Amino acid sequence: MKTLEELRSYYINILWPELRVLEEERKKSLNKIIISALIIIPLSAFLTYVLTHPFPIIFGVLGVIGANWLFTREYVSNFKTGIIEKIVTCVDDNLKYSKSSYIPQSTFASGKIFKQRIDRYRGDDHVQGTLGQTEVEFSEIHAQYVTRDSKGNRHYHTIFKGLFFVADFNKEFKGTTIVLPDVAEKMFGGLGAMFQSWNKGRGQLVKLEDPEFEKMFVVYGEDQIEPRYILSTSLMRRITDFKKKTKRQIHLSFIGSHIFIAISYRRDLFEPRIFRTLLSFVPIQQYFEDLQLAVGIVEDLNLNTRIWSKQ
């Protein structure tokens, strides 16, 4: 695990030359977008005015969005191979980065965290590697389901958007244990706990001893013992600390000797911003910290402790 100081020197020595080249590219792309907007918008506004029809301006806006995508596509791709990949190696050189691949939908679904039907599944920024004795992979994922209104229009709703993390767990186990954010108990107290015990689709409700953990999460398992075997008192503590550190909604599951963690984000991860200068340390630090949060899970949850029969 690298410190911020190490990142700073890495930034100055290795990333800086690359960033300067990319900054030029960013300015060029930005100029192209501005120029195309300056041509398209007045023209379509004029046409709308002359024809008294809203179509030209609608097409104009779509055209600007299209131009934005077209002119930044290459820049984004170069940025990812040039900068993000280097930051990944800086965080840990056992990790491999691939900008366009992502955790397959089958793996995402096998985590059994989200029960809705997935209609649209996208992702990018896949990171994979072995940290100590623990194999990990994670990527950005956006899973959605679709509904249709009375007019037949499609509406997409987010099931999950954020970072999806899968790692080899250090203990062997057979069943399924699911740890979800506790919404019902937070809102309704004891009554909420009663509703949770009726949620049979998830298996048995497992009430754990750690009051802070119980307030944040609700646990379902196939029996009363295995979830406690997985969620030892120390792991519960570590998960609560991790949740406090991220300040985000997290879902976990333990299946087939693997741990799945879904960390929700509103913003896009590892994407460059076209309207801001690249030559600043702040966004680089942000990418670094987002990565380190995921990579740090191995240490935060103590996954490298192999004192059980599983080596």
Next chain:
Amino acid sequence: MMPGIIIAAVLVLIPVMLYNSLVGKKNQVTNVFASIDTLLKKRYDLIPNLISTVKTYMEHERGTLTEITELRAKATSGQLSDDDKVDLDNKISKALGGIMIAVENYPDLKANQNFLQLQGSLNEIEEQISAARRAYNASVTDYNNAVEMFPTNIMASVMSYKLKKVFEIVAAERKNVDVKGLFSNK
């Protein structure tokens, strides 16, 4: 007429529900205790292997090794009350813990693949036993709450259900590790 039937039905249903929930909770406790028992057996099965592996290396720990063998023999002989089982289990845990610490003095043993594997399995079972104990305590608490809380307490006293004891950590285990004491020997 109709309201009378409904009231009568409710009056019958309520005791049935209370009764069933109490029986369910009691059985949950028995069920979890049975799984502790299974896990303890699994651990007893490992002990002969462990002893035969470490015996050749650990000359100074002969006393503890014989003690463990004797305790195991007693534990597997059967016909023990639940309290005796718990008591024996605590003694064995303590003795095994002692062995695992003593291993530090035998570098050859620490490098033995067979021993490392056994140690892993033993750690695993210890962790499973501790999980099962926590599950037991949770189900006992659930049961005790039902026995003491209204309205199930009325039914419980009719059924003469008594409070059950939770697993307690033995005094020796509860003591904090004396770090100073550990280093003063060296």
